[in-house]
Amino acid sequence: MNENLAALVPELALLGAAVIGLLAGSWLPRRRQWIVAALAAVACATGLVATAVTMATDREQTVFSAAFAVDTATGVGRLIVLTALLLVIGMSVETVRNHAREAEYWVLLLMTGAGTLALVGANDLLMLFAAYLLASVPAYALAGFAKDALGTEAALKYYLMGALLGITMLAGTGLLYAAGHATHYGRLATTLPSAPYGLVAVGLVGVLAGLLFKIGGVPAHFWVPDVTDGAPAPVAAYVTTLPKVGGLIAGYRLLHQALADSDVNWSLLIAILAAVTMTLGNLGAFFQTSVKRLLAYSTISQVGYLLMALAVTTRSDLAQRSLLLYLAAYSLTNLGAFAVVTALPQARALDDYRGLARRHPGLAAVLVVCLLGLVGTPPTGVFLGKLEIFSATIDGGYTWLAALAVANTVASLFYYLRWLGPLFLTTDTAAVDSPEGWGGWSAVTAHLAGVLSLTLGIAGQAVLTVAEGPLLS
Amino acid sequence: MLSVVTFLPLLACAVLPLLPRTLPDRAYVWLWIATSAADLALVIALWVGYDTRGGMQYEQRARWIPSAGVGYHVGVDGLSLPLVALTCLLFLAVAVHSLREKRRVRSYVCLFLFLQSVSIGLFVALDLILFFVFFDLSIVGMFFVIAGWGHGERARAAALRFFLYTFIGSLALLLGFIGLCLAAEPHTFDIVDLTRVNPLAGHGLYAGLVLLAIGVGLAVKTPTVPFHTWLPPAHTDAPAAGSAILAGVLLKMGTYGFVRIAMPLLPGSWRHYALVIVVVGAVSVVYGALVALAQTDFKRMIAYTSVNHMGYIVLAVGAAGTLAGTDAQARSLAVTGAVTQMVSHGLITGALFLLSGVLYDRGRTYEMDAYSGLAAHTPRFAAVTAVAAFASLGIPGFSGFIAEFQIFTGSLASQAVATALAVTGILITAALFLIALRRMFLGPARLPETIPAGGIRDLRTTEALSTVPLLAVALVIGVAPRWLLDVIEPAGRTLTGLVAR
Numbered sequence: 001m002n003e004n005l006a007a008l009v010p011e012l013a014l015l016g017a018a019v020i021g022l023l024a025g026s027w028l029p030r031r032r033q034w035i036v037a038a039l040a041a042v043a044c045a046t047g048l049v050a051t052a053v054t055m056a057t058d059r060e061q062t063v064f065s066a067a068f069a070v071d072t073a074t075g076v077g078r079l080i081v082l083t084a085l086l087l088v089i090g091m092s093v094e095t096v097r098n099h100a101r102e103a104e105y106w107v108l109l110l111m112t113g114a115g116t117l118a119l120v121g122a123n124d125l126l127m128l129f130a131a132y133l134l135a136s137v138p139a140y141a142l143a144g145f146a147k148d149a150l151g152t153e154a155a156l157k158y159y160l161m162g163a164l165l166g167i168t169m170l171a172g173t174g175l176l177y178a179a180g181h182a183t184h185y186g187r188l189a190t191t192l193p194s195a196p197y198g199l200v201a202v203g204l205v206g207v208l209a210g211l212l213f214k215i216g217g218v219p220a221h222f223w224v225p226d227v228t229d230g231a232p233a234p235v236a237a238y239v240t241t242l243p244k245v246g247g248l249i250a251g252y253r254l255l256h257q258a259l260a261d262s263d264v265n266w267s268l269l270i271a272i273l274a275a276v277t278m279t280l281g282n283l284g285a286f287f288q289t290s291v292k293r294l295l296a297y298s299t300i301s302q303v304g305y306l307l308m309a310l311a312v313t314t315r316s317d318l319a320q321r322s323l324l325l326y327l328a329a330y331s332l333t334n335l336g337a338f339a340v341v342t343a344l345p346q347a348r349a350l351d352d353y354r355g356l357a358r359r360h361p362g363l364a365a366v367l368v369v370c371l372l373g374l375v376g377t378p379p380t381g382v383f384l385g386k387l388e389i390f391s392a393t394i395d396g397g398y399t400w401l402a403a404l405a406v407a408n409t410v411a412s413l414f415y416y417l418r419w420l421g422p423l424f425l426t427t428d429t430a431a432v433d434s435p436e437g438w439g440g441w442s443a444v445t446a447h448l449a450g451v452l453s454l455t456l457g458i459a460g461q462a463v464l465t466v467a468e469g470p471l472l473s
Numbered sequence: 474m475l476s477v478v479t480f481l482p483l484l485a486c487a488v489l490p491l492l493p494r495t496l497p498d499r500a501y502v503w504l505w506i507a508t509s510a511a512d513l514a515l516v517i518a519l520w521v522g523y524d525t526r527g528g529m530q531y532e533q534r535a536r537w538i539p540s541a542g543v544g545y546h547v548g549v550d551g552l553s554l555p556l557v558a559l560t561c562l563l564f565l566a567v568a569v570h571s572l573r574e575k576r577r578v579r580s581y582v583c584l585f586l587f588l589q590s591v592s593i594g595l596f597v598a599l600d601l602i603l604f605f606v607f608f609d610l611s612i613v614g615m616f617f618v619i620a621g622w623g624h625g626e627r628a629r630a631a632a633l634r635f636f637l638y639t640f641i642g643s644l645a646l647l648l649g650f651i652g653l654c655l656a657a658e659p660h661t662f663d664i665v666d667l668t669r670v671n672p673l674a675g676h677g678l679y680a681g682l683v684l685l686a687i688g689v690g691l692a693v694k695t696p697t698v699p700f701h702t703w704l705p706p707a708h709t710d711a712p713a714a715g716s717a718i719l720a721g722v723l724l725k726m727g728t729y730g731f732v733r734i735a736m737p738l739l740p741g742s743w744r745h746y747a748l749v750i751v752v753v754g755a756v757s758v759v760y761g762a763l764v765a766l767a768q769t770d771f772k773r774m775i776a777y778t779s780v781n782h783m784g785y786i787v788l789a790v791g792a793a794g795t796l797a798g799t800d801a802q803a804r805s806l807a808v809t810g811a812v813t814q815m816v817s818h819g820l821i822t823g824a825l826f827l828l829s830g831v832l833y834d835r836g837r838t839y840e841m842d843a844y845s846g847l848a849a850h851t852p853r854f855a856a857v858t859a860v861a862a863f864a865s866l867g868i869p870g871f872s873g874f875i876a877e878f879q880i881f882t883g884s885l886a887s888q889a890v891a892t893a894l895a896v897t898g899i900l901i902t903a904a905l906f907l908i909a910l911r912r913m914f915l916g917p918a919r920l921p922e923t924i925p926a927g928g929i930r931d932l933r934t935t936e937a938l939s940t941v942p943l944l945a946v947a948l949v950i951g952v953a954p955r956w957l958l959d960v961i962e963p964a965g966r967t968l969t970g971l972v973a974r
Contacts, residue, residue, distance in 0.1 A: 321540070375640075377613060378606035387602065388541060391651050391660075402651075406644040413640055414633075417616075421629055424621050426577070461538040468540065 002063045007054070007070045010047030010078050011117045017043035018110035025103020033102040034093075040106045041089055044082045044113075051078040055466060062472050066184060067124040069253070072469030076324045077120035077249045083452075084242055084331045085113045090445035091339045092234035096145075105145060109238070112138040119214070119246030123257065123473065125173045125183040125207070128250055132169060132210055135246055136162045139239055143231040154223075154230030158239075161223045165213040172206020175199055185257035186473035193261045201264045207254065208266075214247035216240065217303045218277040225284070228296035233345070236292055237338030240299040241331050248306050252323055255313045257473050271311040271401050278304025278408045285415045289349050291341055294415060295334075298374060301412055302330055305405055309389050312396025319396070321467040322388035328463055329373070329381030329456050336370035336449030343442035354422040363443060364423045366450035371416040373453050376409055381456030388464075475531045475547045475597050478515045478557070482508055482564075483590035486583050498578035502571055505582045509565040509589065516561045520554060520960075527551055527963025529599070529665065537600075542654055542661040546599040551964025552732050552812055553596045555957060556725055559819045560596065562946065563721045564589045567714045570827050570939035574714075576622060584621075585714070588614040592722045596729060601650040601662040604734070608646065608694075611723055612639045618715040619707060628710035638703035639693055646690030646730075652683040653738060668737045671974060675741065684742040687735050688750075695727030695783045697757045708776035709839070713830020716772065720779050721823035725815045728786045732808065736790060737971040743794045744972065750791030751884075755891040757784030762901035766908075772829045772839045774909060775822065778865060781898055782818045782873075785880050786811045788895055792884035794972055799887035801969050807883025808965035809958060810876050816957065817872035817947060821864045824943040828858050831936050835929050836921040841909055846918035851931040855914045857940055862906040864947050867899050872950035 005012065021036040028035060054060075055075040062069045088109065096105045115135025122128040140162065144155025173183070179195035180188040192200055213220040228236040259266060281301030288294040309323035340363050347353055357364040373380035386409070393402040456463065485508040489501065523530060532548035549557060567585065574581055591614060595607035612635075620632035654660050656679070657672035673680035693700040708716050736743050743750075761780030768774035789811035793804045831854060833839055848855035864871035877899065884892045920929055932940075950957055 372613060378602075378609050383606075383609075384538070384541070387647070387651070390648070391541075391655060394648075394651055395655055402648060406648055409644055410637065410641045413637060417633055417636060421620055421633065424617065461536075461540065464538060464540045 002061060004061065004063055007059065007061055007063050008068070009050035010082060011114050013043040013046040013050070014110045014114040014117065018107045018114065021103055021107045021110065025107065028103065030098055030100065030102070034097070036103045036106040037089060037093065040110050041086060043110065044086045044089070047078065047082045051075055051082070060469075060472060062123060065124075066186065066473065067127045068118075068121045069123040069472045070121060071472040072467065073249055073253060073320065073324065073471055074121040076328070076463070076467050077245060078117060080245050080324075080328045080331050081113065081116050081120065081242055084245070084335060085109070087332075087335045087339070087445050087449055088234055088238050088242070090448070091237060091335070091342045091442045093441040095232050095234050095342065101145070105142070108138040108142050112136075112142065112238075113242065116242045116246035119250040122250055123185050123253065125176060125188075128207070128254070129170055129173055129210075131246070131250070132166060132214065135214065135243060136166065139243070142235045143227050143239065145235060146232050150230035151232070154227040158223045158227045161220065162213060165209050165220055168206045169210025172203045172209065175203030175206060179203055185254065188258040189260060189473070192259060193263065197264065200262055204259065204264060204266060205269075208251065211247045211251045212273070214243045215303050215306070216244065216300055217273060217307060218280050218300070221277070221280070221300050224300055225293050225296040228299075229290060229292045233292070233338060233342040236296070237335055237342070240296065240338070241334050244299070244303060244306065245327050245331060248310065248323060248327060251310055252313055252320070253471060255310060256471055260314045267311050267313070267315060270307055271398050274304050274307035274311055275401060275404050276304075277301070277307060278405060282408050282411045285412070288415070289351070291348065291350060291353070291419065294350070294419065295337060295341070298412065298415070299334060301408060302334070302374065304408070305386065305389060306330070308393045308398070308401055308405060311398060311401065312392050315396035316392045317395075318388060318392035321464050322385065322392040324467040325460060325463050326382070326385030326389050329385040329453065332449050332453040332456060333370050333373040333380065333382050336366055336446055336453055337374070339442050339446035339449055340367045340370070343446055350419050350422065353419065354425045356423045358426065363446060366446045367423065368420060369450045369454060371420055375413050375416055379454065379457040381453050381460060384457050384460040474515070474519065475549065476533055478512055478519070479547065479594045479597060480590055481512050481515070482586040482593075486586035486590070489579060489583050489586070498575065499572060501578050501582045502568060502574065505571070505586060506565065506568045508586065509561065509568050512589070512593075513558075513561040513565055516558050519549070520558060523549075523554060523960065525959045525963065527967060532599070542659070542663075543602040544600050544663055545603060546663055546665070547597040547603075548599050549597055551960045551962070552729070552968070554960055555812060555816045556596045556729060557593055559725075559816050560589065560592045560722050562943070563717065563819055563823050564592075566823065566827065566939040566943055567717050569935055570717075570830070571714050572935045573933075581622060584614055584617055585718070588618070588718060592718075592726075595726055599664045601653065601664060601667075601734070604664070604730075605643065605647055605650060608726060609640075609643050611726060612636060612643060615715065615719055615723060618718075619711045622712040622715065623710040627706075631706040631710040635703050635707040638700075642690040642693030642700070644690075645686045645693075649683045649686030649690060652679070652686065664734065664738070668971065671738070671740065673739055673741065674974075680739060680742040681746065684735065684739045684746060687730070687739070691727045691730040691735060692753070693727070694730070695724060695787065696780065697753050697783060697787050698760050698780065701757070701761070701780045704780065705773050705776045708826070709770060709773050713827055713833065716826040716829070717823040720776070720826055721819040724779060724783060725819060728783060728790075728811070728815055731787070731790045732811065732968060736794065736968060740972045740974045744796060747791050747794035750794065751788055751888050751891045754784050754786070754788030754791050755894050757781065757787060758895040758898035759901075762898045762905070766901055766905040769841055770839045771832060771841050771909065771913070772826070774841075774905065775825050775829060778902055778905070779818070779822055781902060782814065782822070784898065785877060785895065786814050788888070788891060789814070789880040789884055792888045792892070793969060795887040796973060797887065801966070801973065803883045803886050804972075805883075805962070805965040805969040806879050808968050809961050810879025810883055812961045812965065813872065813879060813950075813954070813957065814876035817876045817950065820943045820947045821861060821871070821873060824861045824940045825858075825865060827936070827940050828854070828861060831932065835924060837923045838921055841912045843921040844913045844919070845916045846914070847929070848914040849918050850920070850929045853932040853937065857932060857937070857944070859910055859914070860944055861940070862910055864944060866903045866906045870948065870951045872947040872954070875951055875954050
């Protein structure tokens with residue numbers, strides 16, 4: 001049995017930093033708690049380096065009875081998660097600086113980050129469920145971090161929904177175990193095709209329910225707007241970005257490795273879920289006046305596009321790289337938009353952004369890049385991602401889904417432009433404004449995310465090259 | 474060399490924000506004029522060095538995203554070189570016209586330089602995704618021009634409508650491009666490679682659907698009936714400079730797409746559905762002209778004549794896909810006429826929109842009824858507008874005549890009925906321009922009350938310098954067109970051969 005701990009350096013770095021941070025945080029005075037944040041950033045950087053080394057030296061392997069796969073998808077997933085985590089840390093600095101529970105914030109963030117990494121590499125149903133819990137539980141606490149009314153409601157909703165669908169997921173895991181006599185994907189792949197159809201179908205739906213909760217897809221999306229609106233902005237950025245990376249890669253691996261030969265028509269099920277998710281997300285976003293709620297619904301519709309890649313998991317060779325590229329581009333772009341929101345804490349409604357281009361031209365430019373990026377305007381990264389995902393979908397025989405996604409993309413333009421248009425007003429500008437100098441770290445993060453999102457569009461070849469490679473079982 | 478031409482304005486756009494904010498507004502515009510002039514000089518150099526035997530020239534090719542089949546590939550031939558030159562000339566004219574702009578000049582210049590790069594890039598792009606990138610960015614740039622510098626609150630609604638409409642088109646286009654790419658083995662978006670392979674030959678319905686997606690995408694941008702409804706509000710509420718670029722350059726992206734992408738890449742379906750395209754063209758011609766006739770707003774009227782003029786082009790490219798009852802020479806004549814019409818419309822309508830901007834500047838309204846007897850107050854303005862109007866209705870001696878004559882001659886043999894119908898379009902445009910000229914320039918002198926007591930001012934030097942050269946080039950093409958046709962004709966013949974495959 002391969003028990004090579006060196007293959008798990010990124011996960012161990014995050015968990016180790018969480019433990020050290022928790023201990024150190026109990027002793028550090030309040031104004032020195034930033035040390036824990038620095039520790040978290042160092043852990044992320046360590047993880048990035050370790051992942052790069054693993055990928056560059058071809059040390060792909062499976063560890064611990066093949067319950068955890070360190071392969072191409074894990075490598076790219078780790079890069080995305082850790083980069084996104086760094087950006088979230090960057091935009092959180094001002095929100096929690098000198099907060100009584102600052103260290104706890106960083107620790108929770110590190111733990112849920114480690115859970116997300118575990119989701120990415122999970123190659124076994126039990127591992128998948130453990131990762132689900134590790135990623136979810138700290139996130140519930142983060143959602144209620146501010147301890148205000150909205151935050152408490154958000155945390156409660158998030159928790160109840162997560163608990164319900166977690167149980168469903170566990171039940172699904174049980175059913176699949178009963179059907180396939182194994183929890184390891186590789187063995188399930190050989191036993192499930194001959195297992196009772198109903199058992200496999202119900203079990204799979206149960207497991208998918210948990211993953212849908214993580215990524216915020218219909219019908220498990222009800223928590224997304226409330227949590228995004230109620231939680232502090234950096235937490236909202238976190239819950240709408242990283243769990244999607246973890247959940248979607250986990251779903252891809254499950255479908256690709258365990259259910260490729262099963263006669264359950266999960267492909268059509270996911271195609272329908274994708275269609276409903278993108279449409280409902282867009283409809284919900286149409287007439288929002290709060291920027292965070294608008295972004296929340298926009299992330300739901302983005303999940304719809306991402307699910308398209310899952311629908312064609314085994315039907316198109318383009319599925320894997322299109323999924324990974326879109327995830328990378330979406331993470332950067334979405335975090336960029338949230339970083340702008342974080343940098344302007346006074347501006348909560350769309351109206352508060354009137355005339356932003358004059359007061360903060362840099363942030364306005366980032367917002368233009370990120371929102372048009374989310375639409376899929378070239379040359380941003382999401383455009384390239386959309387191009388690949390649409391290609392994969394058509395290649396996989398779901399032309400209707402691609403056409404629907406195009407229609408939804410056009411519809412989404414409407415609400416993004418409702419936000420973008422007022423930025424350039426010169427008369428009748430918003431009265432509320434953040435004082436000068438505030439938003440240093442968030443603004444830097446926003447600019448960084450915007451630039452990365454653009455760079456990914458122009459140099460997307462880099463991601464496509466590393467995203468090409470087999471999954472290990 | 475082509476990349477330099479394409480990205481020079483973008484470079485200037487990037488330098489602009491670094492300049493000190495204390496510079497006077499005019500300095501930015503002068504920088505824009507210098508950039509555009511340099512770009513035009515480069516294009517003239519390209520034209521001089523262009524081998525008139527045809528073929529793709531000045532090609533540059535680089536790997537970009539090879540695993541997605543996307544590359545950076547640019548080049549010009551007889552179809553694109555005239556349009557690149559037109560783009561540079563028109564942007565230079567608009568730059569001169571903008572010397573009097575006072576509102577947020579720095580961002581304004583930046584945006585137009587960006588648009589110039591994007592427009593040139595589109596015409597030289599030889600990769601479908603590169604084409605699409607520029608196609609989409611042109612929409613984004615123009616959205617901000619209309620929303621930021623248009624006429625008030627209505628402009629933002631018009632800009633939103635413009636964006637939504639043309640964005641739908643661009644995404645339909647993207648679906649079509651993906652369809653083309655997936656049909657080719659290996660998957661590629663390269664236009665030259667796809668032209669050679671002709672991946673959808675014999676694919677029947679699938680090829681028809683791809684043509685439908687690409688056709689709708691381009692038809693929205695062109696625009697043809699029934700996809701034209703975004704055009705009148707966008708034009709009416711855009712600033713004059715924006716309108717001139719929108720009509721002169723951006724509309725050509727649609728028609729250029731037909732000759733660059735739809736025809737050579739989908740020859741089978743193009744021939745199969747040529748009749749549909751011819752009908753759409755003929756309807757656009759007549760409908761555009763009739764609706765223009767009913768307008769009371771000067772700028773809206775010109776906008777509708779654009780629908781009419783674009784209709785001629787669609788008719789010609791449709792006729793070029795009809796093999797029965799015609800020969801290669803007639804079809805290539807139709808294509809040549811179509812490209813000439815693109816250039817001609819850009820020059821003349823660009824000038825007309827700039828002149829309508831002068832009208833708005835003086836009277837703060839485009840309503841034709843508000844003005845009467847302007848010729849007595851503003852003889853120069855009246856003269857230039859009259860020349861532009863006559864040029865636009867296709868009077869011999871100007872480029873419009875050359876273009877329309879070729880289109881009709883090339884289309885008559887194969888599509889006699891549609892062509893005969895389209896000829897009535899000329900009659901109606903003639904009528905509407907004459908009526909407009911009579912209403913505004915002749916008769917008793919009457920001016921809108923918004924004009925200050927000092928009286929109305931005639932054409933300024935910058936305004937004359939931005940419009941008269943455009944009309945002069947149209948005149949040169951009308952009198953001695955060989956220098957232009959020598960470039961277009963070989964490409965027209967090649968394209969006709971590709972369609973007949």
